Amino acid sequence: MPPITKPKLAVWKFSSCDGCQLALLDCEDELLAVADAVEIAYFLEATRAEISGPYDISIVEGSITTEDEAHRIQRIRASSKILIAIGACATAGGIQGLKNNREVRELVDKVYAHPEFISSLATSTPVADHVQVDFELRGCPIDKYQLLEALNALLNGRRPNVPTHSQCMACKMAGHVCVTVAHGTACLGPVTQAGCGAICPEFSRGCYGCFGPADAPNTRSLSARFEALGLKGEDISRLFRMFCSAAPAFDGEARNHE
Amino acid sequence: MSEALSDAKAKSPKYALNRAMLGELIELLSKEGHQLIGPQREDGTIVLNPITSLEDLPVGLEDEQDSGRYRLKSIAPDDARADSLFQTTVGPQSWRRYLFPPRQTLWKARRNGAGWEIDADAEATPKYAFIGVRSCDLTAIAVQARVYDNGDYTDPGFTARLGAAFIIAVNCTRAADTCFCASMDAGPAAREGYDIALTELAAPGGEVWFVAEVGSRRGADLLEAVGAGPAGAELVAAGEAAVAATARAMTRSIPADAAALLQRNPEHPHWADIAARCLGCANCTMVCPTCFCSTMEDVTSLDGQEAARLRHWDSCFSLDYSYIHGGPVRRDVKSRCRQWMTHKLSSWHEQFGTSGCTGCGRCITWCPVGIDITEEIAAFAKYQTTEIREEA
Numbered sequence: 001m002p003p004i005t006k007p008k009l010a011v012w013k014f015s016s017c018d019g020c021q022l023a024l025l026d027c028e029d030e031l032l033a034v035a036d037a038v039e040i041a042y043f044l045e046a047t048r049a050e051i052s053g054p055y056d057i058s059i060v061e062g063s064i065t066t067e068d069e070a071h072r073i074q075r076i077r078a079s080s081k082i083l084i085a086i087g088a089c090a091t092a093g094g095i096q097g098l099k100n101n102r103e104v105r106e107l108v109d110k111v112y113a114h115p116e117f118i119s120s121l122a123t124s125t126p127v128a129d130h131v132q133v134d135f136e137l138r139g140c141p142i143d144k145y146q147l148l149e150a151l152n153a154l155l156n157g158r159r160p161n162v163p164t165h166s167q168c169m170a171c172k173m174a175g176h177v178c179v180t181v182a183h184g185t186a187c188l189g190p191v192t193q194a195g196c197g198a199i200c201p202e203f204s205r206g207c208y209g210c211f212g213p214a215d216a217p218n219t220r221s222l223s224a225r226f227e228a229l230g231l232k233g234e235d236i237s238r239l240f241r242m243f244c245s246a247a248p249a250f251d252g253e254a255r256n257h258e
Numbered sequence: 259m260s261e262a263l264s265d266a267k268a269k270s271p272k273y274a275l276n277r278a279m280l281g282e283l284i285e286l287l288s289k290e291g292h293q294l295i296g297p298q299r300e301d302g303t304i305v306l307n308p309i310t311s312l313e314d315l316p317v318g319l320e321d322e323q324d325s326g327r328y329r330l331k332s333i334a335p336d337d338a339r340a341d342s343l344f345q346t347t348v349g350p351q352s353w354r355r356y357l358f359p360p361r362q363t364l365w366k367a368r369r370n371g372a373g374w375e376i377d378a379d380a381e382a383t384p385k386y387a388f389i390g391v392r393s394c395d396l397t398a399i400a401v402q403a404r405v406y407d408n409g410d411y412t413d414p415g416f417t418a419r420l421g422a423a424f425i426i427a428v429n430c431t432r433a434a435d436t437c438f439c440a441s442m443d444a445g446p447a448a449r450e451g452y453d454i455a456l457t458e459l460a461a462p463g464g465e466v467w468f469v470a471e472v473g474s475r476r477g478a479d480l481l482e483a484v485g486a487g488p489a490g491a492e493l494v495a496a497g498e499a500a501v502a503a504t505a506r507a508m509t510r511s512i513p514a515d516a517a518a519l520l521q522r523n524p525e526h527p528h529w530a531d532i533a534a535r536c537l538g539c540a541n542c543t544m545v546c547p548t549c550f551c552s553t554m555e556d557v558t559s560l561d562g563q564e565a566a567r568l569r570h571w572d573s574c575f576s577l578d579y580s581y582i583h584g585g586p587v588r589r590d591v592k593s594r595c596r597q598w599m600t601h602k603l604s605s606w607h608e609q610f611g612t613s614g615c616t617g618c619g620r621c622i623t624w625c626p627v628g629i630d631i632t633e634e635i636a637a638f639a640k641y642q643t644t645e646i647r648e649e650a
């Protein structure tokens with residue numbers, strides 16, 4: 001891919017908590033260099049200024065949960081050369097993907113004081129279910145270094161170094177002690193894509209799977225191991241129903257235990 | 259390690275030293291500018307950390323290992339070994355972490371007009387002293403040395419780091435349940451590749467003594483410098499007996515014909531059985547002391563003025579690793595399992611003239627679902643016997 005000089009960048013928000021966009025603002029040391037390298041055309045978290053499209057790079061945070069969002073993502077795609085989906089919401093439906101297997105009307109009645117104002121789709125779906133996505137950054141939230149790396153790679157016309165291997169590989173390379181083997185703690189690392197540097201195992205917690213399924217995730221075998229560690233049906237399905245509940249591999253395994 | 263004592267070794271005397279002398283010895287190494295690396299308790303296991311004194315070693319601890327399970331235990335105070343330093347065997351990390359680090363910068367470059375200025379010496383060679391290298395890991399270092407320097411091609415980083423390192427080996431007087439070095443002819447007694455090899459013995463009162471064998475002139479000099487005297491015949495015999503008992507106590511093994519067995523069975527249905535359990539997580543290869551697979555990453559500064567080439571560990575269990583034009587070669591986990599086991603136990607012989615497995619047992623312990631390479635080989639062997647019987 002040829003490098004892009006001073007590209008026009010837009011950051012869009014869909015159903016999400018803003019945490020991933022904040023990762024960009026959190027790039028304190030690198031923020032000025034980023035601002036130098038790109039023209040920030042639309043980024044409400046950072047600036048009121050709005051420059052109309054088309055855009056060279058659109059970064060999309062959030063999942064599609066309303067009719068309006070389903071239309072808006074089409075318009076954004078049409079006016080963007082490159083579209084990058086960021087975070088568990090945009091890449092797997094996010095925590096709100098929990099509603100996908102439930103009666104949405106019932107949930108709305110329980111949660112909102114005025115349910116009549118709520119208009120929402122029955123499902124929370126990732127951006128790639130609606131439009132073509134050029135690159136995905138996983139995580140809840142994303143890793144700011146991965147975001148910088150993706151932008152950096154685009155600017156320099158090279159392949160981004162964003163691994164798709166298991167969390168365990170990152171965990172071992174970082175030198176963390178395996179919580180499953182040494183402590184008997186359930187960990188989703190073996191079926192989760194790396195990206196965060198295995199923060200949870202570093203602090204003796206099992207991985208919560210927020211970077212979503214790794215390639216060829218053998219969730220069935222891992223669940224058998226969880227059972228051997230003393231976890232029962234609901235405990236296991238809850239593990240898979242966290243940040244990437246709607247990712248097919250995790251959703252399917254959760255169903256096996258519900 | 260330092261210059262070997264090849265011919266003199268067989269004749270060289272064995273020394274006896276106590277804990278205080280060993281403490282002094284590593285202090286001398288430290289004063290000579292070596293960074294001491296040794297086993298240390300961390301997060302419920304033993305890792306290889308920079309250490310400053312013998313107090314940092316896992317004093318009075320032993321390990322309990324089984325497939326997919328590791329626990330550290332304190333040795334009972336009334337046990338003669340209660341003050342011992344080396345009663346834990348191998349943990350999840352091996353010395354390759356230091357000789358071939360998980361992430362390395364190979365070179366850096368800076369744009370200079372139309373071209374690039376290359377800084378090839380991105381990282382200086384550290385001078386390590388490895389304290390407590392087990393025989394299986396000495397064998398693994400030798401296996402990797404053959405990979406990284408085959409006569410035609412040399413990895414300068416690995417070779418320089420190994421060349422600068424001082425190695426204190428430890429003969430095992432206790433094996434974990436997962437150890438099977440004896441069947442791989444790789445332990446539990448250190449044979450070569452060390453400066454000093456220790457056998458730890460606990461006297462009935464609990465005082466710890468070491469029988470030291472020397473593998474290099476510098477090893478001998480250091481032992482003399484701390485006042486280690488010749489070891490008495492009784493002490494030497496006790497050490498040898500303890501190490502021999504360790505070998506006999508091992509329950510796991512890999513049969514001598516494993517290489518041929520795997521060669522005969524590339525399409526055996528048992529591979530699917532392993533793949534049904536395997537998570538493809540790559541832990542087995544991350545902990546293996548002989549695994550050498552790595553991949554390159556090119557990074558740039560945002561403004562494109564600086565670049566660097568990084569190398570980091572990779573694994574035959576990652577999909578990307580077998581990616582060539584058109585897609586990955588080993589798409590399913592079954593073919594990745596087969597690559598791993600067949601390479602370790604079979605094709606390594608053709609490639610490097612040795613086995614790729616030293617019997618350290620790490621892959622058995624640190625597999626989250628407890629896949630046991632010795633059991634899988636036994637399963638292939640069992641099918642094989644059944645087939646032969648059926649034919650007969």
Ligand code: SF4
Binds near residue numbers: 176180188198206207
């Ligand atoms: S702690 Fe979790 S991520 Fe780390 S090696 Fe163990 S199972 Fe894998």
Ligand code: SF4
Binds near residue numbers: 545548615616617621
């Ligand atoms: S294959 Fe397993 S037992 Fe053999 S050297 Fe590697 S980690 Fe140790």
Ligand code: SF4
Binds near residue numbers: 439504619
């Ligand atoms: S495999 Fe052998 S040499 Fe290695 S720790 Fe176990 S007993 Fe010691």
Ligand code: SF4
Binds near residue numbers: 539543575624625627
């Ligand atoms: S054998 Fe075990 S450690 Fe290795 S990839 Fe499979 S599940 Fe992971």
